[in-house]
Amino acid sequence: MVRKAKISDVPLIHKIINEFAQRGDLLPRPLSELYDHLRDYNVIESPHENNSIVGVCGLGICWDDLAEIKSLAVVPTHQGKGYGRSLVEVSLKEAREFGIPKVFTLTYIPRFFQKLGFKEIDKSKLPQKIWADCLKCPHFPDCKEVALITYL
Template sequence: MTGFYLRKSRIQDVKAIHALLMECAKGELLLPRSFNQLYSHLRDFYVLASHEGGEVKGCCALSICWEGLAEIRSLVVHPDLQRQGWGRKLVEACLSEAVTLGVYKVFTLTYQRDFFAKIGFEEVTKEKLPQKVWADCIHCPKFPECDEIAMVMEM
């Protein structure tokens, strides 16, 4: 896993984050994000960057939803670096930040049940999540027929 490291995102990373998310969105594995959304939520993101040149090869965001509740979203690792532990490290960075902020309940909406279960998330019915978390759903092409799995971790 040498040659890469995690860090908070920077303004120069937005185009690379956007490209990663849009590529993944083509396969309907996550929601696409506009440049406006990315600039507005840049501080939510961690990136996987190369030591040489700083090229962004992965990202993950921690989005605060409400008092005591946050969401892990926009997790992407470039296919060349998958299955090397980088996705887990990105999620763990977000979880660590959640604890630092005093947020001890984190959820995700995902198709990757096994991945998140290995980290400690548990599957729940979507009805267990507050209405507020569904704000982005109206923009989803699958709305209202969502087939993502809701998972929660309480720390």
């Protein structure tokens, strides 16, 4: 079940995101940022494991018509069960509810997002504001991430 993140979830969200960040798959997120932006995040619980959290996804609002899917991660033992898709779908639903017409992501796995209806775009088409996050990335400025967008 996907639900909004709670304050007590933050240590586990932090652990999940930062384990992938150590492998270079995701941008690391400090605890302070997760607390500041807790309302951006949804988590998914596993009914088979006492409803413990096994995945997370954020939706960051960037500009008057644009939001970003960020920090999407499902723990390795629970991948391939549709959890990643459910997390993204809930974030897209939230974007619609906010009246946001476009949602983008920067990713190393474009195929996953293409299956969800995202289309590749030229990174330079995204507003400069989004590059603030990139400065925190260990790969900056040699970024191999692909930008994809979906129109709601």
